Amino acid sequence: MMMPAAPETDAVRLREAMTESLKTSGALDDPAWRAAVAAVPRHRFVPGFYLPAQEPDEHGLTVWEPVTADADYGRWLAAAYSDRTLITQFDEQEPDWAAPRVRHGGTPTSSATLPSLVLRMWADAGIAEGHAVLEIGTGSGYSTALACERLGSAGITSLDADPKRLETAATALHSCGYTPTLAVADGWYGYWPEAHFDRVVAVCSFRAVPPALIAQTRPGGKILLTLSGWMYGYARVLLTVSGDGTAEGTLLPGTVSFMSARSHAAPAFGNPAHWVAGLPEKARPVRHGPERITAATAEAFHLRYLAQCAVPDAQLTTFEDTVVLVDVVSGSAASLTPRGPGWDVREAGPVRLWERIEGVLDAFDASGRPGPGRFRLCVRGDEQFLSHPRLPSLPLPSVGYGRASTTGPSASRRMPGSGR
Template sequence: MTLPTDLDHDAGALRAAMVKGLADATADAGADALSPVRPAWLAAAEEVPRLAADHLDAQGLTVWEPVTSNLDYGRWLAASYSDTTLIRQFDGEETDWEQPAVRHGGAPTSSSTLPSLVLRMWSDADVVEGNTVLEIGTGTGYSTALACERLGSSHVTSVEVDAVRLEGAADALYGRGYTPTLARADGCYGYWPEAWFDRIVATCSFQSVPPALLRQTRPGGKILLPLSGWLYGSTRVLLTVAEDGTAEGPLLPGTISFMPARTRAAPAYGNPADWAAGLHEDRPRSARHTPERITAATEEAFHLRFLAQRAVPDAQLVTVDGVLHLIDVVSGSVATLTPDGGNWSVREGGPLELWSRFEQFIDAVDAAGRPRPETYTLRVDGDGQRLLHAQVPEPGLPLGR
């Protein structure tokens, strides 16, 4: 592939413009800005190309359009240095870049995350010079390169479960002179050969905090971890590890989500109609809380979906012909919510009354005045993982698996 001779100049100019835009956005937001990007990370972003950008998909709503340097060099370069998430892989399979085609549907499984979020993650982790860091999820290598630029390659370890993605990231990183420790490994288990770490930062989400990460973090060290569940309610938590190996820290504000860790993806649940077939037709009731409380495209619903899913940590949600199904493959429980003249009719079956558990937790949140997620604290100790709030009782179940 032959690229224009002014590639580096064009890329540098676009990169500088992107970083200036991020800096201006932070300054304009003022002192109360959500997770402002720290100047040291902006400086690193000015030096680091957005790596492995030869083939990138531009993100659309329902249609995924390939954007490559061969198809449209100008658009490809502009996309590479826009503050946009660029999808690299669907359903764990590589795209045929010899004959790339528009794609309809598919689950993204690898991406180059929008730069502002990458920089904010490193900023929120409170990384300082001299820290050793473990990054979970190398991806394209862009965030790894930022850490190398800021801290030095010898301080950076990054693990990636996908061998093809790791090989591409390694080529891009080494080609630019960055030499972090890279390994194909399941980030749920950290990376013992390079432990201990001052900071651990994940760019994929987990249902709960993997215990191995606490054991590989120095006392006083911090873990920044996206958390989500099989209902895809999301948050981020910043934990500080104590001398006794326990950890505690606040949820962070914002409506930020990451793809789930590949090895912790939700299981297939089969045909929703098969699950619903065993429900008693003569035992419906009216819902006290409508599903819009957790499905609406609002910030409140985004946060409540994460909090409430703790009451049913193994449930998944699917809608078929307007009927919402909650399916729990672990316990064998199911609930359906069917529109019923302005309300919703609920039917439940199995050992757990799934929607009733949702409603009980939503009752508690409402009674407490619907506190924002950053007022919650996550504690990880010998008794498990508990999300604590002075005014919201625990639903009696662990954070997740």
């Protein structure tokens, strides 16, 4: 179907409907953010994206259907103004939107985050007029546009590691009249040329808190980011930076997840059958089954992150009816197989992976099963750990410490024409 001549006119009604829907759901309590959503044309930031088909293919893979204005104008515009995440890239490969193809499976590596979550992130960070804001993960540029509309472009800096993605976002932002500072940069290092910041908001996830972000945030400033790991456990935290360079904050509630920063993505671990074949025949019954961290519940979501802190280099997958944990760093592995109403575990290597996880689950249960808000994240120099009054502290992985100085410029480059 060919695109009608006036998508801007058609978009007004849909944008008004989306704004009203977000207001009704409670995602738009602030009139200033409501005005921003009503003003920013989201469709300009998503000229093409993928939506999942209703059924997987014969191999069980998700079928991703490309959606563009030229191919299906109505579906494209309706999705652009829906409260859903729109996948714009897989496996770091930029699609050819002039002739897009259906995809089978793949790992999403860029997206336009659903508007309600974008607003939640900005609101949780408490950004306000006069703040200098660093956004890590420009993506489509829609969230950047909302911040520019709300605060003005002068105070906004946004980074993305993907030059092509940032170029597309920059084109959309400039076409709408927004002129934030944009740079191709690794968010782990922040962006020294525009420091210091009052607020830092990351819309990708890290395995640990980037030290450069603390160094680039003013005393009393706040950093909102999602922590993740190779077991795909997630936790959000709002840190307050102190004058001595330390930072602390509590974990936030909810089940939010973001794509990993590309340098923090999980490594390939090979064939799980090979790891299972190397395990001893002798097994023991488990005290806790894998469902404690894999069930579709808020508690399991929270526990998966705590368990991940105990085995930060482990990955989790399913092989036939067996749950497998693999640690490519130490060479350790564990397999859990169902046995009647319970599970058996076999483990090998220097790290007893499931035994460590069970230790965390034991302590969690003995402490009354505390929610995320009962945990504090403390960052003191190279030391980062979760603390709870009745639980042993859980260290975050020592990722990237020493990879770069926290007192000098990061390796990055500005987008042409960007800046204040």
